[in-house]
Each structure stands twice: as structure tokens, then as C-alpha cells.
Amino acid sequence: MSGTPAPVIDLRSDTMTRPTAAMRRAIAEAEVGDEQFGEDPTVCELERRGAELLGQEAAIFLPTATMGNQIALRIHARPGDEVIAEQDAHIVISEQGGIAANAGLQLRALPGERGMLTAEAVREAAFCRDDNHVPRTGLVTIECTHNGAGGVALPPTGIKELAETCRELGLPLHLDGSRLMNAAVALGVPAAELAGSCDTVVLCLSKGLGCPLGALLAGDAGTMRAARREKHRFGGAMRQAGIVAAAGLYALDHHVERLADDHARARRLADGLAAAGVAVIADRVETNFVLIDVTAHGLTPADARERVAAAGVLLSPAVMPGALRAVTYLDVGDDHIDAALERIPAALGPQVDPAQRPPRRSALRGY
Numbered sequence: 001m002s003g004t005p006a007p008v009i010d011l012r013s014d015t016m017t018r019p020t021a022a023m024r025r026a027i028a029e030a031e032v033g034d035e036q037f038g039e040d041p042t043v044c045e046l047e048r049r050g051a052e053l054l055g056q057e058a059a060i061f062l063p064t065a066t067m068g069n070q071i072a073l074r075i076h077a078r079p080g081d082e083v084i085a086e087q088d089a090h091i092v093i094s095e096q097g098g099i100a101a102n103a104g105l106q107l108r109a110l111p112g113e114r115g116m117l118t119a120e121a122v123r124e125a126a127f128c129r130d131d132n133h134v135p136r137t138g139l140v141t142i143e144c145t146h147n148g149a150g151g152v153a154l155p156p157t158g159i160k161e162l163a164e165t166c167r168e169l170g171l172p173l174h175l176d177g178s179r180l181m182n183a184a185v186a187l188g189v190p191a192a193e194l195a196g197s198c199d200t201v202v203l204c205l206s207k208g209l210g211c212p213l214g215a216l217l218a219g220d221a222g223t224m225r226a227a228r229r230e231k232h233r234f235g236g237a238m239r240q241a242g243i244v245a246a247a248g249l250y251a252l253d254h255h256v257e258r259l260a261d262d263h264a265r266a267r268r269l270a271d272g273l274a275a276a277g278v279a280v281i282a283d284r285v286e287t288n289f290v291l292i293d294v295t296a297h298g299l300t301p302a303d304a305r306e307r308v309a310a311a312g313v314l315l316s317p318a319v320m321p322g323a324l325r326a327v328t329y330l331d332v333g334d335d336h337i338d339a340a341l342e343r344i345p346a347a348l349g350p351q352v353d354p355a356q357r358p359p360r361r362s363a364l365r366g367y
């Protein structure tokens with residue numbers, strides 16, 4: 001024993017990725033200009049590449065995906081309109097009520113099927129009549145991969161069907177594709193096939209793609225013209241932002257296909273944990289997330305998180321009741337998975353009788 005404690009393995013989120021040495025070189029060498037004037041060549045190139053990747057006409061570069069979602073709410077709908085969203089979506093539970101505060105919209109939250117809002121559910125819920133009482137449904141939003149559902153990819157046919165229904169009903173469809181590249185790689189389809197039928201799409205660059213920050217919002221040229229005004233209003237118009245956009249271009253060239261490595265490591269983690277008796281929620285392991293039902297071990301998510309942290313692995317609270325989340329990403333290697341496979345089962349202990357399990361409450365809601 002050397003006496004030095006084993007390093008902590010951080011599986012809280014793929015937002016923990018740090019720029020690699022090669023990405024930092026791309027950042028250092030970036031050509032820049034004034035982005036607010038449309039004169040930063042690196043930003044312009046990233047916007048062009050992003051639009052193409054996402055199957056849209058145009059894109060705008062933003063500091064965060066949250067800003068992209070908030071802009072989408074404002075450009076598609078008017079105050080007093082209703083937005084239909086999946087109830088556990090990031091835009092509903094993780095954006096500080098921006099639906100109401102920034103866009104003046106009323107929320108109609110629906111339960112999804114593995115995170116997916118079906119065309120049928122939207123058809124049933126939408127207010128499409130010209131009426132003095134009912135609000136106008138202004139917008140439908142979906143999320144892919146769906147964070148709350150365990151990082152699952154929405155089915156491409158389901159997205160297309162929903163897009164057709166929305167078009168028929170005259171409703172814009174926004175896709176929060178913060179982790180869209182994870183879905184594209186896991187499904188083996190081009191991102192444009194998932195996003196091209198939606199009116200707008202957000203892609204986050206600072207999750208699995210490994211940039212220090214940044215996001216893209218894409219749509220048709222007219223919509224992106226309106227989006228640029230909103231971006232300015234939110235304080236998101238920048239100056240020599242090519243410094244950051246260079247990381248985005250680097251990520252599109254070098255960090256997309258490698259997401260398959262993150263998915264393979266998540267799979268190995270899930271299978272290894274399950275083999276060691278851990279209550280993995282196996283049917284949700286599709287991309288870089290692994291959900292664990294810690295109540296099956298007789299623990300609340302808060303207690304389980306503390307125990308696992310004491311053993312040297314950081315997990316995050318999951319949206320799913322009773323669950324904790326492990327996420328793989330660029331900085332998590334095979335050695336980290338090996339160590340996590342030793343530490344997590346030991347920290348959680350064996351599964352217990354149903355009578356000894358605490359209620360399955362969400363780590364985000366309830367006490």
C-alpha cells in the first residue's frame with residue numbers, strides 16, 4: 001500500500017470533460033473576428049457545419065444549450081400560448097421555469113414513453129381551435145437523447161411521425177438535441193435524419209463532444225434570423241468567440257465517432273455491475289448513461305450517493321425515482337470502469353427484500 005488514496009472516479013456527468021491538448025491547440029490557433037458583426041470566420045464555419053450536420057438551413061452559435069432552448073420558446077410561441085413538453089424534459093425541470101419567465105408560456109407537461117412524446121399524445125393534448133377560452137398551443141418540444149429517461153435515443157420513426165403530425169396541426173416542433181450525437185452514433189443514423197424533420201434543434205457542444213462550452217441552434221434561415229435577435233436580447237451575442245468555436249469544429253471532426261467508446265464503456269459498466277448484483281435499470285442503457293435503482297439495495301438516492309462517494313466514485317441524482325446515474329465520457333477510461341466495478345457494488349451492498357426498501361422517490365423532488 002502506497003498510502004496515497006486512489007483517485008476519485010467522477011461519473012456524475014459528461015459535462016466534466018476537459019478540453020484535450022489537441023483541442024487546446026485548435027483553440028490557440030483559431031482565426032477570430034467580431035462575432036456580433038458576423039465577422040468571426042471560425043464561428044461562421046462552425047455555424048455552417050452545424051446546420052449541415054443537423055439537416056437544417058442555418059445555425060447560430062450560442063454559449064449554452066439552455067439559451068438555445070429558451071430562444072426556441074420565444075421564437076416559436078407568443079406569451080399566453082401553451083408549450084407541450086415531456087414532463088421530465090430538461091426544458092421543464094432544469095431551466096429555472098424559463099418557459100414562464102422568459103417566454104410567458106403555459107406548460108402542458110405529458111408523460112413520455114421512454115422519454116418520447118407520441119404523435120397520438122400530442123394530437124390529443126393540443127389546443128388547435130380558434131376559441132375565446134382555450135389557449136393556443138404554440139409549440140411542441142422533445143428531447144433526444146432523453147436525459148430523464150436514462151439517456152435513451154428517441155426512435156427515428158417516432159420523431160418523423162410526430163413532425164408530420166405537428167405540421168398537420170400547424171405546430172412548430174423543437175428538438176432539444178443536447179446529446180443528439182450520442183443518439184445518432186448509438187442508432188447508427190445521421191444526425192440530420194433525427195433533426196431534419198424538426199423546425200429547430202439544439203446541439204450542446206460541452207457534453208460528450210468535449211468542448212469547454214458552446215451550443216448550436218439550427219433551423220431555417222428566417223427562423224435563425226429571428227433567433228439571432230433573441231440571442232442578442234439574452235446577452236448571448238459575443239465578440240472573438242472563434243476561440244470557443246474552434247473547439248466545436250475540432251469536436252465535430254474528432255469527437256463524434258468516439259462517442260461509441262463511451263457507449264461501450266457504459267455497457268461494460270452496466271453488465272459488470274449487474275453481474276456483481278447491482279440493480280442496474282438494464283433496459284435504459286443505450287448510450288453513455290447507466291441508471292441504478294438504489295432502493296433495491298435498501299438505500300435512498302441521497303444515502304447511496306454518499307456511500308458510493310466515500311468509496312471513491314461520484315454519481316449524480318437521476319430524474320428517475322429511486323435512481324442514481326453514472327455517465328461515461330471522454331476522460332473516463334477502461335481503468336476507471338474497472339475500479340468503478342470494484343467500488344460501486346461494495347458500497348451499495350446486496351439487494352434487500354422488497355419490504356426493506358425505501359419508497360422510490362426522485363432525488364430531485366420530494367423529501
Ligand SMILES: *Cc1c(COP(=O)(O)O)cnc(C)c1O
Binds near residue numbers: 065069091143206215
Ligand atoms: C445539458 C442539457 C441542456 C443544457 O445544456 P447547457 O449547454 O449546459 O446549457 C439542455 N438539455 C439537455 C437535455 C441537457 O442534457
